[in-house]
Amino acid sequence: MSESQGTTGSMVYKAGAVTGDEILVDGWELIVGLEVHVELATATKLFSASANRFGDEPNTNIDPVTLGLPGALPVLNRHAVELAMRIGLALNCTIQPSTFHRKNYFYPDQPKAYQISQYDQPINIDGFLALPGGKKIGIERAHLEEDTGKSTHIGGAGGRIHGSDYSLIDFNRAGVPLVEIVSRPDIRTSEEARQYVTELRSILVAIGASDAKMEEGSMRCDANVSVHKPGMPYGTRCEIKNVNSIRSLGRAIDYEMRRQIDMNEAGETVRQETRHWNENDGRTHTLRSKEDADDYRYFLEPDLVPLDPSPEWIQAVRDAMPMLPGARRARLSASTGQPADGEAVMVVVERGQDDYVLEVAAAGGDVGRALIHVKEGFADEGATPTVPAADLAGLTRLEVGGQLTATQAKTVLAEIVANGGGDAAAIAAAKGFEAMDTGALEAMVDQVIADNAAVWSKYCSGEEKAMGALVGAAMKASQGKADGKLVTALLQAKRTA
Amino acid sequence: MTPRTAIQIAAGVRAGTLKAADVLEEHLARIDARESDVHAFNLVMTDQARAAAAAIDAAVAAGNDPGPLAGVPVALKDNMCTHGIPTTCSSKMLQGWKPPYDATAVIRLAAAGAVAVGKTNLDEFAMGSSTENSAFGPTRNPHDLSRVPGGSSGGSAAAVAAGFASVSLGSDTGGSIRQPAALCGVVGVKPTYGYVSRYGLVAFASSLDQIGPFTHTVEDSALLLDVIGGHDILDSTSIPARQPSLRDAIKQDVTGLRVGRITDLPEGADPDVAERLEAAFDALRAAGATIVDVQVPAFSYGLTAYYLIAPAEASSNLARYDGVRYGLRVNAADTNAMYGATRVAGFGEEVQRRIMLGTYALSAGYYDAYYGKALKVRRLIADDFDRAYQHADVLLTPTSPTVAFPFGSKSDNPFAMYLCDVYTIPTNLAGHPAMSVPFGTGAEGLPVGVQILAGTLGEPQMFRAAAALERAMGVSK
Amino acid sequence: MSQRITTADVVKVAKLARLDLDPEAIERTTAQLAGMLEHFADIDALDLDGVQPMNQPYPLTNVFREDIILVGLDREEVLAAAPEAEDGRFRVPPILGLDS
Numbered sequence A: 001m002s003e004s005q006g007t008t009g010s011m012v013y014k015a016g017a018v019t020g021d022e023i024l025v026d027g028w029e030l031i032v033g034l035e036v037h038v039e040l041a042t043a044t045k046l047f048s049a050s051a052n053r054f055g056d057e058p059n060t061n062i063d064p065v066t067l068g069l070p071g072a073l074p075v076l077n078r079h080a081v082e083l084a085m086r087i088g089l090a091l092n093c094t095i096q097p098s099t100f101h102r103k104n105y106f107y108p109d110q111p112k113a114y115q116i117s118q119y120d121q122p123i124n125i126d127g128f129l130a131l132p133g134g135k136k137i138g139i140e141r142a143h144l145e146e147d148t149g150k151s152t153h154i155g156g157a158g159g160r161i162h163g164s165d166y167s168l169i170d171f172n173r174a175g176v177p178l179v180e181i182v183s184r185p186d187i188r189t190s191e192e193a194r195q196y197v198t199e200l201r202s203i204l205v206a207i208g209a210s211d212a213k214m215e216e217g218s219m220r221c222d223a224n225v226s227v228h229k230p231g232m233p234y235g236t237r238c239e240i241k242n243v244n245s246i247r248s249l250g251r252a253i254d255y256e257m258r259r260q261i262d263m264n265e266a267g268e269t270v271r272q273e274t275r276h277w278n279e280n281d282g283r284t285h286t287l288r289s290k291e292d293a294d295d296y297r298y299f300l301e302p303d304l305v306p307l308d309p310s311p312e313w314i315q316a317v318r319d320a321m322p323m324l325p326g327a328r329r330a331r332l333s334a335s336t337g338q339p340a341d342g343e344a345v346m347v348v349v350e351r352g353q354d355d356y357v358l359e360v361a362a363a364g365g366d367v368g369r370a371l372i373h374v375k376e377g378f379a380d381e382g383a384t385p386t387v388p389a390a391d392l393a394g395l396t397r398l399e400v401g402g403q404l405t406a407t408q409a410k411t412v413l414a415e416i417v418a419n420g421g422g423d424a425a426a427i428a429a430a431k432g433f434e435a436m437d438t439g440a441l442e443a444m445v446d447q448v449i450a451d452n453a454a455v456w457s458k459y460c461s462g463e464e465k466a467m468g469a470l471v472g473a474a475m476k477a478s479q480g481k482a483d484g485k486l487v488t489a490l491l492q493a494k495r496t497a
Numbered sequence B: 001m002t003p004r005t006a007i008q009i010a011a012g013v014r015a016g017t018l019k020a021a022d023v024l025e026e027h028l029a030r031i032d033a034r035e036s037d038v039h040a041f042n043l044v045m046t047d048q049a050r051a052a053a054a055a056i057d058a059a060v061a062a063g064n065d066p067g068p069l070a071g072v073p074v075a076l077k078d079n080m081c082t083h084g085i086p087t088t089c090s091s092k093m094l095q096g097w098k099p100p101y102d103a104t105a106v107i108r109l110a111a112a113g114a115v116a117v118g119k120t121n122l123d124e125f126a127m128g129s130s131t132e133n134s135a136f137g138p139t140r141n142p143h144d145l146s147r148v149p150g151g152s153s154g155g156s157a158a159a160v161a162a163g164f165a166s167v168s169l170g171s172d173t174g175g176s177i178r179q180p181a182a183l184c185g186v187v188g189v190k191p192t193y194g195y196v197s198r199y200g201l202v203a204f205a206s207s208l209d210q211i212g213p214f215t216h217t218v219e220d221s222a223l224l225l226d227v228i229g230g231h232d233i234l235d236s237t238s239i240p241a242r243q244p245s246l247r248d249a250i251k252q253d254v255t256g257l258r259v260g261r262i263t264d265l266p267e268g269a270d271p272d273v274a275e276r277l278e279a280a281f282d283a284l285r286a287a288g289a290t291i292v293d294v295q296v297p298a299f300s301y302g303l304t305a306y307y308l309i310a311p312a313e314a315s316s317n318l319a320r321y322d323g324v325r326y327g328l329r330v331n332a333a334d335t336n337a338m339y340g341a342t343r344v345a346g347f348g349e350e351v352q353r354r355i356m357l358g359t360y361a362l363s364a365g366y367y368d369a370y371y372g373k374a375l376k377v378r379r380l381i382a383d384d385f386d387r388a389y390q391h392a393d394v395l396l397t398p399t400s401p402t403v404a405f406p407f408g409s410k411s412d413n414p415f416a417m418y419l420c421d422v423y424t425i426p427t428n429l430a431g432h433p434a435m436s437v438p439f440g441t442g443a444e445g446l447p448v449g450v451q452i453l454a455g456t457l458g459e460p461q462m463f464r465a466a467a468a469l470e471r472a473m474g475v476s477k
Numbered sequence C: 001m002s003q004r005i006t007t008a009d010v011v012k013v014a015k016l017a018r019l020d021l022d023p024e025a026i027e028r029t030t031a032q033l034a035g036m037l038e039h040f041a042d043i044d045a046l047d048l049d050g051v052q053p054m055n056q057p058y059p060l061t062n063v064f065r066e067d068i069i070l071v072g073l074d075r076e077e078v079l080a081a082a083p084e085a086e087d088g089r090f091r092v093p094p095i096l097g098l099d100s
């Protein structure tokens, strides 16, 4: 998120290429849709009672259903359905009656040689995810399906599938419940893609649906990428797989966009295919083309019955939903006056410390200062900081009252955090902090003006930047005791005078 | 000699007047004498059966009740999983495979005190009507060793007919219990879909498969269904509602029962079979039932719908036999080559044919013309039956168009074999219960069965009619 | 129904089904499937407009299991039944990719 939108690989967003809503690169518009698979935080598998647990010894979380033994039958996990419903509600979807299909294909990590997945009637449809800046990315569907086992490739070129001597299969992950969240192709930049996945991850964690760890594979992302010229139909898309981090997602999309633009401009045709992101060379590579795509022979899974959650059940799930990150940011923004997608609000909500900031305000503290203190000073604290809200409130009151400068307050805060609490006034007194009285401050400011006459005249002739140097000089002269806001106000007053 | 029926055996064992061990030894002696001719079993579980029988006797001696099937020797179709005991589906693909778990029906039988004597032969993966498609050689009809026992549960039917077991379990996807029951002269029942748990039954066609009993008497079948039937949380398609006791149901006679004759039934039954069906109508009329005419216009489309739907489901159900986790593997240079070599070596010709047919019926471009259309025909058939059951409580048809036929007589023409199931298939499509009751003999003195059909959960009426036919035949118990 | 099934169709289907049929088996299967599909053309005469497909015979909805872990299978017992196992896992020949 903090990465610049400027250069990535060979790609440069050209300033001034933006017309209306379109962001154009060499005249081309990027179109991205994301398919995100998340493993649900259930105790057991989607269709059986063996454990859904990451990191166990291979093939220890197995049962007849997981292994696809002859005669085994699936039975749907109620909690998995409930978590899928939470995801649907969090993504503003409609929850509808749904069914399960068999997707038939042979692969060693797919024990039954079919995946049970929701096909033409998924549980959640037609929603959206709002990015922090407000843009809505449409959600086509968020459906339930089962995960596969895991293959390890032995021999050949170091664990890669190609050229390996043989493979070993662990079925612990087989049958783990997944929700596949399919966005509409509403994403226009790699930055939006990163924001989408980051925001989605926050939502999933907030609602307890998944731990959503890309590094452990509990959240996996495929990107459908195409480019077109505005006013023309969307181009042929390629699906990019094996993107293992949010950073890689951005890189992979940018690389793929450039590749497709270059092909188009060279008069070549982009083929519809699945491509594989290689983290090492920073390129995407053909995995398989559409011509040899499998014929999955979908049909309704006869071993399962339709799913039709009652309105009462849906309402109960809705009632139990926590406040989502977007709403929490809006709330904090409203009470602090800081922008909802500004860094302070984003960071504090991401850490789950927004409730705490509001508690400080409720305890009589200054909410704006509390936000900054929590953002700057509570990075190592969890969602429920140990410092009593009243103590932080006390600190902010001293600042507002002019008894402490910002710099002094920072020092006091550090001590409060280190001690897990404390009376700000007492700490300030012990450190000998006292705010300069107004007369002394004004004398000091006059001295600063005299010492920096050239800068002062620049400031007076309208060069606002010069103010910073003057304030800095004042702070230095006062050894941090001066209140920066008061100094600024005095300088402004003296210029107008 | 000890009694044959489960009711009598269990009563004697529970009362302490009969030893489970003695009952078992008599059955084992008959197996010794005739099994090499009949080949009903893929595996005779002599040691396990003796241990189980001894445990039953010990329980009785200790004053405990082993349950309603105490000491009853039962044979299990070899497509039901038995923990630690080979379950082959009569296929090279699963030869030697020992499941690490038991089927629900197997657990319920054991919990009721039954003694499993062996795993019975079948058409490979239950695909066939003669048990000729077994990878381990055919089962012969105990009534005439030159003839088939029917199929696919031919081994289970023959085991009961030959006295190798008092009762047995089979599975019925398109007639695989009822047709061999008719050809071997025993009672065979396919319950309503969902009546008996399918957990641990190796799937052929999931939306059609049902487990059911083979017995000498109608009451024994009622007893077995009372034991193995009922809800199972491990099978999502298992019917949750508690079902009335069928042993209680048959205490009621057929006075006032409306017995339907399907006037537009597909023709093709042999005259001897047709004659026994007429006799059955007469017997039920004489017992107080009313005979009514009904139509089931879509009945004759059952065969087509079935031979598209069942292979389609089978093609998916049998895809798991890939040489990775269990069963046969033919090694090759890569996984895809390994799959292809393994599956062509492990599956017999009929199984391969149905996998091909089913894969085709589901494949891109053909789904609507074949599988999708068959599902609609299935609906027509169910709807037609439902209309017929507004006028009749049960329907009567032949079970099989013919008596037991000689080996090889239909094996070179798949479609001729498929016609064996013309009367049994439509009920599987509708999910309704149906059963075959022996009703005299036809050509060459071979057994003829009459099929009784009922609507969803119509087992009580169906069993009442069956008991009445049995009484009319004066079956000895 | 559709046009007659061809050898090419059967080759494609055999590949989908992972059955290594030899040319003779392909020919035989083509003839047999063609014969059967001819019989199955009887349903072409039916008017199926508006008929709802019937997937399952007994109508049930919302059948669930609670999210509780139960004892699973013993790994050694399961791997002992596997064609090939190594290091607590199932061993397979090299995987060439989703399609090959």
Ligand SMILES: [Mg+2]
Binding pocket: A035, A180
């Ligand atoms: Mg997908």
Ligand SMILES: [Zn+2]
Binding pocket: A037, A145, A180
């Ligand atoms: Zn998916």
